[in-house]
Amino acid sequence: MPELPEVETIRRIVERELVGQTLEAIGLRLPKLMRASPLPTLDVLVGRRITAARRRAKVLIIAWTGDLSLMIHFKLAGQLAVLHADGSRHVAGHPVPDPTGDYPHKTTHLIARFGRGTCLYFSDVRQFGWLRLLPTADVEVALAAFKFGPEGIGHGTPTPEELGARLARRRIPVKLALLNQSVVAGLGNIYVDEALHRAKIHPLRPANALTDAELDRLHEAIPWSLERGLEQGGARIIRQRAYPQDGFPQVHARENEPCPSCGSPVRKIRVGSRGTYLCPTCQPAPG
Numbered sequence: 178m179p180e181l182p183e184v185e186t187i188r189r190i191v192e193r194e195l196v197g198q199t200l201e202a203i204g205l206r207l208p209k210l211m212r213a214s215p216l217p218t219l220d221v222l223v224g225r226r227i228t229a230a231r232r233r234a235k236v237l238i239i240a241w242t243g244d245l246s247l248m249i250h251f252k253l254a255g256q257l258a259v260l261h262a263d264g265s266r267h268v269a270g271h272p273v274p275d276p277t278g279d280y281p282h283k284t285t286h287l288i289a290r291f292g293r294g295t296c297l298y299f300s301d302v303r304q305f306g307w308l309r310l311l312p313t314a315d316v317e318v319a320l321a322a323f324k325f326g327p328e329g330i331g332h333g334t335p336t337p338e339e340l341g342a343r344l345a346r347r348r349i350p351v352k353l354a355l356l357n358q359s360v361v362a363g364l365g366n367i368y369v370d371e372a373l374h375r376a377k378i379h380p381l382r383p384a385n386a387l388t389d390a391e392l393d394r395l396h397e398a399i400p401w402s403l404e405r406g407l408e409q410g411g412a413r414i415i416r417q418r419a420y421p422q423d424g425f426p427q428v429h430a431r432e433n434e435p436c437p438s439c440g441s442p443v444r445k446i447r448v449g450s451r452g453t454y455l456c457p458t459c460q461p462a463p464g
């Protein structure tokens with residue numbers, strides 16, 4: 178579930194709360210999360226300071242003194258929490274564990290302690306997330322292996338023509354094409370549903386059959402949906418039910434609620450294996 182807005186929110190938390198902090202202790206309770214890691218253990222980070230936090234697609238990259246970087250992928254259910262000794266806390270990502278509850282939770286797999294009692298907790302109820310520790314000089318090569326497409330917001334976003342060229346090579350449903358991280362990086366189930374609804378495109382339309390007008394609308398709708406998510410620190414979706422803020426999300430996880438544009442009940446269908454929400458009036462079915 179963590180998509181670009183959620184991971185960007187996590188990145189901002191690490192940047193604001195942890196850059197400049199020195200690691201005093203680290204404990205990994207689930208060693209299998211270190212997947213294909215060039216450096217096998219996190220213990221070498223003790224005594225080092227966090228110098229930066231950046232993001233590419235849905236991967237968070239935390240840089241440390243001594244030219245080491247920790248890559249974290251949150252996959253379907255990753256969550257990051259930073260708790261300070263004064264009781265203040267900053268939590269983003271998956272809603273499990275309860276951000277207002279006790280840490281560490283039984284799904285907390287990584288605990289990192291910094292000075293003045295500040296603690297970082299990485300939790301993952303599904304255990305699909307991963308950690309990778311490597312020399313900072315090797316990060317770009319590691320990222321290149323993912324073949325990420327352009328970012329959905331910020332620097333390097335695609336023009337309508339570039340977006341069209343990426344979709345024109347794919348005859349699959351546009352929803353599935355947009356979930357592919359090599360088309361637009363950072364989009365996932367929530368924000369694709371929202372972008373397609375705003376662009377008035379049915380998710381089963383073949384990606385290579387969109388008109389120029391539809392591509393223009395989609396090009397505007399992708400950053401629109403990601404920005405709405407980012408504004409609220411990630412959309413609130415708990416057990417496949419949306420808790421909208423300021424009307425967003427408009428359709429995702431809101432089956433049978435009225436479409437904000439036309440009032441028709443929102444429908445849920447399957448596209449590939451993904452639960453997909455749409456307005457049958459605003460997003461007419463293909464042919």
Ligand SMILES: [Zn+2]
Pocket residue numbers: 436437438439440441456457458459460
């Ligand atoms: Zn509608």
